[in-house]
Amino acid sequence: MSNLDTLKAKIKERLPDLDMVVGWEQGFDPLRATPLFMRTEEDVDRLIWNPLCVHNLATYLPGLKGRKVGVVVKGCDSRSIIELLQEKLINRDDIVVFSMPCEGVVSVRKIQNRIGSLDYVESVEADTGTVKVTVDGSSQSFGFPDVAASKCGRCQYHTALLSDEFVGEPNNEKAEDDYSDVTSFEARPQEERLAFWMTEMQRCIQCYACRNACPLCVCRDHCVAQSRDPHWMTQENSTQNKWFFQVIHAMHLAGRCTECGECERACPVGIPLLLLKRKLNKEIEELFDYKAGTLIDSTPPLQAFKVEEDNINERGW
Template identity: 60%
Template sequence: MKYQQELKDSIRKALPDLDVVIAWSGGFDPLHATPHFIRREEDIDKLEIGPFSVHNLATYLPGLRGKKVGIVVKGCDSRSVIELLQENLINRDDVTIFGFPCTGVVDQSKIRKALGHTGKVDFCQITSQTVVVGAGGEEHKLRLSKVLADKCFTCQYPNALISDHFVGEKINPSAQSEAGYDDLEAFENMPLAERFAFWQKEMDRCIRCYACRNACPMCVCRDHCLAESRDPHWLSQEDNVRDKWMFQLIHAYHLAGRCTECGECQRACPMDIPLLLLKKKMNKEIKELFQYEAGVDPEATPPLLSFKMEEENIKEREW
């Protein structure tokens, strides 16, 4: 990644005033990165940014309240930071934001498929257009555009929307059109029974590990979640679709207009359940009703955190 050195220098300068800087480093194999907590000067060397920097590090911020924290953000991650600021879940003075122009991150499940599901990866070389992977004894040349996460194709904010230190040149969004919800249309057009059957099938394999919840930067009830609460007793511990789906619906409702569609829920899900679909549907409704997009303006109040006697687009009197 082009601006990696510049970013390291920027962090090196700021580190003496910070308890920790959260970035990424190489993961368990050449195709994976992992969140990297920089506490000492020598930790900076391991920093790596690029198409494997998939994790939204903003998730860690509420847990580090009270500490001076630096965080490296992609454009999409910066929206979560903004949302956390809006909701007073983090303190702006305690957070130092490092931004860089993001050209997209990969979807690991697309790579897995492209490599024929081998987990034996020997090397990986990235150019601006391709990822060359040595895996299972073969060399695979993957076009980056084939393995990028779906969210990157509609991304309007490749540069951090909020930052204290921005390295590199800001770039224009690569997405042709405004972030739309075209991909929802096919789903919305399905008859009710089919949509119902779809979720029945998808939620059936949920193992209730709550990686979706814990990876979500906006899921802030943390250790006081309705999923485990006995009083009130919302959910049973039975292995059934009803309870699993109930959790996802409550989760999605609580994220309506707060969710920045970072997709961490779906990425974290070990069972590959298309959870982002639910969140996007909620956000689409919010956008239509309130013309609001989460995590763009630090001064704005998310619509469901505010109250108006007369909503412009909810014509209650005409019901």
């Protein structure tokens, strides 16, 4: 029995006690997976687990609070669950976490950049060695690392940090994450960095997919972006206003963001939002030696108070 079949069997076993289990199925084309809400055994038969399963399904959990829900997660996704539990946004007793060792997922955007257009994809064969995409009868193969999501290249959590049903052999490999992407961006002059964001933000359509895809962005229906009372943001679509939102978004996620990259993946116009979140996380790591969603019993640093922080010289003037 393959790992996937074992996983399906485990889900079917637990399903009677759950309202639903969230996983993935094949979407509208061979390259796109889509979230699957399993309520029956027939639904479970449609479950897939492969490098196309890009979505972080933990995003659905706060919205399903109060129901008994199973969720299939990759290692990185499990960090969101830990963070949600720490913040009491979900109840541990109400969720069942299913997982398998993850070897990485693709970046649909990177594939698009390679093949030009995603409009005509006929078939995809993806494993963690190569990704073969067929368009118009002709195939192109890419080495997995070249088209994998950037987060996968620095992955330290192939194995879920929290799971109730784990299928397969845990993989404890850890890549380095030296935040070199952030460091090299920081090295650019300030005007250049601002100009970069202004150029990127110009095409933002204010759809707030970044916000709604984020598992930790839980104000959703009461977001400052649309609130009139308090009236902190205008409804103008100036680049400055759009950027203002992203800064608020990033600040609220400092030390909470698990870098799942859903904000960036969900953006319909491809704004590299994860860079901004990583900048804040880099600061948090330096100040508090903390990585969100990795330790179930810890408290996120910005939700705790210490009279003397170890790495902040508060009265050093």
